[in-house]
Amino acid sequence: xxxxxxxxxxxxxxxxxACGSEEPKTTTSNPxxxxxxQPEALGLVAPPMPDDLPRALVLSLAQFRDEGGKPVxxxxxxxxxxxxxxxxxxxxxxxxxxxxxxxxMAYGGGDAARLLSLGGTAAKVKLWSPGASGLTAQxxxxxxxxxxxxxxxxxxxxxxxxxxxxxxxVATHDQGVVAVLHPKGDTFEVVEYDTRPDTFVHEVxxxxxxxxxxxxxxxxxxxxxxxxxxxxxxEVVRYVPSRGGERAVVAALGDRHAKEILVADVDxxxxxxxxxxxxxxxxxxxxxxxxxxxxxxxxxxxxxxGQTIATLKDxxxxxxxxxDVDxxxxxxxxxxxxxxxxxxxxxxxxPGGEWTTELIDADSKGFEHASLLxxxxxxxxxxxxxxxDQHKEVRRYAWTGQRLAREVIYIRPDxxxxxxxxxxxxxxxxxxxxxxxx
Numbered sequence: 001x002x003x004x005x006x007x008x009x010x011x012x013x014x015x016x017x018a019c020g021s022e023e024p025k026t027t028t029s030n031p032x033x034x035x036x037x038q039p040e041a042l043g044l045v046a047p048p049m050p051d052d053l054p055r056a057l058v059l060s061l062a063q064f065r066d067e068g069g070k071p072v073x074x075x076x077x078x079x080x081x082x083x084x085x086x087x088x089x090x091x092x093x094x095x096x097x098x099x100x101x102x103x104x105m106a107y108g109g110g111d112a113a114r115l116l117s118l119g120g121t122a123a124k125v126k127l128w129s130p131g132a133s134g135l136t137a138q139x140x141x142x143x144x145x146x147x148x149x150x151x152x153x154x155x156x157x158x159x160x161x162x163x164x165x166x167x168x169x170v171a172t173h174d175q176g177v178v179a180v181l182h183p184k185g186d187t188f189e190v191v192e193y194d195t196r197p198d199t200f201v202h203e204v205x206x207x208x209x210x211x212x213x214x215x216x217x218x219x220x221x222x223x224x225x226x227x228x229x230x231x232x233x234x235e236v237v238r239y240v241p242s243r244g245g246e247r248a249v250v251a252a253l254g255d256r257h258a259k260e261i262l263v264a265d266v267d268x269x270x271x272x273x274x275x276x277x278x279x280x281x282x283x284x285x286x287x288x289x290x291x292x293x294x295x296x297x298x299x300x301x302x303x304x305x306g307q308t309i310a311t312l313k314d315x316x317x318x319x320x321x322x323x324d325v326d327x328x329x330x331x332x333x334x335x336x337x338x339x340x341x342x343x344x345x346x347x348x349x350x351p352g353g354e355w356t357t358e359l360i361d362a363d364s365k366g367f368e369h370a371s372l373l374x375x376x377x378x379x380x381x382x383x384x385x386x387x388x389d390q391h392k393e394v395r396r397y398a399w400t401g402q403r404l405a406r407e408v409i410y411i412r413p414d415x416x417x418x419x420x421x422x423x424x425x426x427x428x429x430x431x432x433x434x435x436x437x438x
Contacts, residue, residue, distance in 0.1 A: 044400045044402065044403065044405035045400070045405055045407075046396060046397065046398040046400070046405040046406060046407035047398050047399070047400065047405075049083065049376070049377045049396075049398075050083075050377055050378075051083070051084075051085060051086040052083060052084055052085065053082075053083040053376050053377065053428070054427065054428060055374075055376055055425045055426060055427055055428060056080050056081060056082040056083075056425070056426055056427070056428045056430070056431045057080065057081040057372075057376075057385055057394070057423060057424070057425060057426075058078055058079070058080050058081075058104045058105075058115070058423070058424050058425075058426050058430075058431070059078065059079040059080075059081070059370070059387060059394070059420050059422070059423050060078060060101040060102055060103050060104050060117070060118075060370075060420070060421045060422040060423075060424075061076075061077040061078065061079060061100075061101060061418050061419065061420055061421065062076070062077075062099065062100035062101075062418065062419045062421065063075075063077050063416055063417070063418045064416070064417040064418070065416065071417060073099040073100070074094075074099065075094040075095055075096035075098075075099065076094065076095045076096075076097075076098040076099055076100050076101040076117075076119050076120070077092055077093070077094050077095075077101060077418075078092060078093045078094075078101055078104050078117065078432070079091075079092045080092065080093075080426075080431035080432050081394060081409065081410055082428055082431050083376075088409045088410055089434065090410060091431060091432040091433065091434050092432060093128075093134075093135060093432040095117075095119065095126075095137070097119065097122055097124060098119030098120055098121060098122050098123075098124055099120065099121055100119065100120040100121065100151070100419075100421065101117055101118065101119055101120075101421065101422075102118045102119070102120055102151065102152060102153050102154060102421045102422060103117070103118045103153075103154055103155055103421065103422040103424070104116065104117045104118070104422070104424060104426070105155070105157070105424045105426065106424075106426045106427060106430060107127060107157060107166065107168075108166065113427055113429065113430060114127045114128060114129050114130075114430070115127070115128040115130075115135060115426060115430045116128075116155065116157070116168065117137075118152035118153065118154065118155050118170070119151075119152060120149070120150070120151030120152060120153070120173070121149060121150055121151060122142060122144075122150065123142060123143055123144070123145065123150035123151050123152050123172065123173075124139050124141070124142040124152065125139070125140050125141040125142070125152050125155070125168070125170060125181065126138060126139050126140065127140055128430070130429050130430060134432060134433050135430075135432060140181060140187075140188045141170075141179070141181055141188060141190055143172075145172060145173070145174065145175040145177060145195075146175060147173070147174040147175045147197065147198065148174060149173045149174045150172075150173070150174075151172060151173040151174070152170055152171075152172055153170075153171045153172055153173055153200075153201060153202055153203075154170070154171040154201075154202065154203050154204045155168050155169060155170045155171070155204065156168075156169050156204055156205055156206045156217075157169075157206075158206040158215050159215060160180055160182070160206070160215050160217065160241040160242060161182060161241060161242045162213070162214065162215075162242055165182065165183045166183065167180055167181060167182045167183065167241070168180070168181040168188070169204045169206055169217045169219075169241075170204065171201035171202060171203060171204040171219050171220070172201055173200050173201065174198060174199065174200050174224065175195050175196065175197060175198075175199060176194050176195060176196030176197070176199030176200075176201060176221050177192050177193070177194065177195055177201070178192075178193045178194055178201055178204065178217065178219045178221075178237075178239065179191065179192045179193065180193075180217070180241050180245075182241075191241065191245065193239055193245050193247065194221070194237075194247055196221065198223070198224050199221045199222070199223070199224075200221070200222055200223070200224060200225060201219050201220060201221050201222075202220050202222070202259040202260070203219065203220045203258070203259060203260055203261050204217060204218065204219045204220075205217070205218045205219075205261050205262060205263040205274075206218075206263065207263030207264065207272035207274070208271075208272050209263070209271065209272050209273065209274060209297075209298065209299040210271075210299040210300075211270070211271050211299070214240055214242050214243060215240075215241075215242070216238050216239065216240050216263075217238065217239045217240070217241060218236055218237070218238050218250065218261055218263055218274060219236070219237055219238075219239070220234060220235075220236055220237075220257070220258050220259060220260075220261055221234060221235060221237060222234030222235075222257035222258070222259070223257070231255040231256070231281060232255075232256070232257045232279070233253070233254065233255050233256070233257060234253050234256065234257025234258060235249050235251060235252055235253055235257075235303075236249070236250050236251035236253070236258060236261055236274070236276055236297075237249055237250065238250045249303050250274065250297060250301075250303055251274070251276050251295070251297055251303055251306055252303035252304050253276075253278055256278050256279060256281065256290065257278075257279055258276045258277055258278050258279060259277070259279060259316075259318055260276075260277040260317060260318050260319060260320055261274060261275060261276050261277070261320070262274075262275040262320040262321070262322060262333070263275075264322045264331070265331075266322055266331045266332075266333060266347055267331075267347045268330060268331065271298070271299065273296055273297065273298055274296070274297040274298075275294060275295070275296055275297075275309075275320055275333065276294070276295045276296075276297065276306060277292060277293075277294055277317040277318070277320055277335065278292065278293040278294075278295055279292060279315065279316060279317070280292045280314060280315040280316070281315075282315060288313065288314075288315060291311050291312060291313050291314060291315075292311070292312040292313075292314050292315070292316070292317045292335075292337065293308045293310070293311055293312075294308070294309050294310040294311075294312070294317070294320070294333075294335060294345065295307060295308050295309070296308075296309050309345065309347075309355040310335065310343070310345050310355055310357045312335060312337055312340060312343055312357075313340055314337035314338050314339055314340040315338055315339075316337065316338035316339075316367075317335050317336065317337045317338070318336065318338070318367075318368045318369055318370075319334075319335070319336040319368065319369055319370060319371040320333055320334070320335055320336075321333070321334050321336075321371050321372055321373045321384075322334075322373060323373030323374065323375070323382030323384075324380075324381060324382050325344070325373065325381060325382055325384065325399050325404060326381060326399045327379070327380045327381035327399065330346075330347070330349075331347070332344055332345060332346050332347075333345040333346075333347075334360070334371060334373055334384055336364070336366075336369035336370070336371040336386065337369065338365065338366070338367065338369065339365050340362065341359055341360065341361050341362040341363065341364050341365070342359070342360040342361045342364050342369075342371070342384070342386065342397075343357055343358065343359060343360060344357070344358045344359075344360050344404070345357055346358070358403075360384070360397060360403075360404050361397070361404075361406055363391075364386055364388045364391075364395065365388060365389070365390040365391070366387060366388055366389035366390055366420065367389065367419060368387075368389070368419060368420060368421050368422075369386070369387070369388070369389070370386070370387040370420045370421065370422050370423040371384065371385065371386045371387075371423065372384070372385045372386075372423045372424060372425065373385075374425045376425060381398070381399050383396055383397060383398045383399075384396070384397035384398075384404060385397075385409075385423055385425075386423075387420035387423055389418065389419065389420055392411065392412035392415075393408050393410065393411055393412070394408075394409055394410040394423075395407065395408055395409065396408075396409050
């Protein structure tokens with residue numbers, strides 16, 4: 001009964017999103033209280049970081065307030081964690097034109113860098129330019145897709161036409177549209193693929209599996225969301241924009257689906273691979289009958305022949321992130337599950353060997369469980385940053401020489417319901433500025 005009530009509340013929160021109409025505003029909170037690094041169960045302590053870092057973390061959020069016992073969505077919110085003076089400081093930006101930010105990331109580099117954001121209901125892609133008064137937004141694409149929801153759900157950036165321009169591949173809800181925004185001077189040309197009624201596309205990735213130099217776009221169309229864990233059909237599809245964008249199915253998942261995929265050269269052979277987190281199933285009694293499977297697809301793998309590299313005893317896995325956690329020159333994957341924690345997946349050292357699976361932390365949970373491997377401190381090893389929404393914490397995991405150890409770097413100061421949809425690293429110049437009182 002408790003689990004059913006929790007799912008009902010979750011469904012209400014996820015489906016309560018509606019439009020706003022005010023101007024964006026920026027706010028600042030006090031930095032989190034000073035705390036000692038939090039040791040892992042084995043007594044290990046995360047190594048220290050420099051007092052100042054050139055990059056910040058940006059968290060993309062949906063936030064809710066209670067009105068008469070019902071969750072009501074607030075303005076779309078970005079939160080920035082900046083390390084300065086030996087402490088982490090949080091600033092935020094809110095945009096009432098939407099009620100959820102699904103992702104934010106850097107677009108461009110150097111003095112031309114801007115912050116790219118994806119909002120939902122209203123569905124808007126914006127570029128935020130830093131200035132003396134803070135971040136100023138330019139909407140580069142907005143659309144009502146005509147279904148029950150209109151959301152810009154995910155994006156990746158790449159030279160999709162081989163012309164040196166940074167195009168943006170975008171996944172949307174809920175009419176199945178995958179789009180490419182191709183820069184043309186000061187504007188963007190929008191090419192849309194595959195309008196399909198009642199189709200959710202949660203994830204988009206860019207890579208080159210066949211090594212021919214033409215970047216491919218991968219996406220995850222599926223049936224409308226079901227929060228009860230029952231069957232939901234889906235697949236992974238591929239488009240090659242520079243060659244006309246014809247749709248091809250690369251992973252046929254039957255009555256299962258994926259909300260998370262990753263395209264990267266994890267094994268270091270010089271060729272990208274596709275990794276698909278196939279969601280689990282529960283039966284009528286809420287018993288897990290099909291756990292999450294992480295499947296690998298190489299160029300030429302048949303859609304029904306993906307190799308299962310790990311099986312995780314959970315129903316949901318919404319984040320896969322890649323990096324080198326121990327600085328040995330070989331990459332690893334981290335899978336963030338809904339309730340069973342964080343998992344480290346290591347590829348085999350020798351071709352044809354088996355992947356190994358190691359539990360990083362069982363006490364880390366969240367519906368999305370946003371996670372990122374990145375080397376913020378520049379020591380040659382990637383740290384793992386995680387939003388454990390159940391604990392209302394943002395955590396850092398760093399290699400001790402034995403394993404990844406946990407440190408809490410931010411604690412939410414209130415009980416406001418939030419969902420952290422994404423977590424990325426951006427230059428500190430793209431963070432919302434602090435108020436004069438900080």
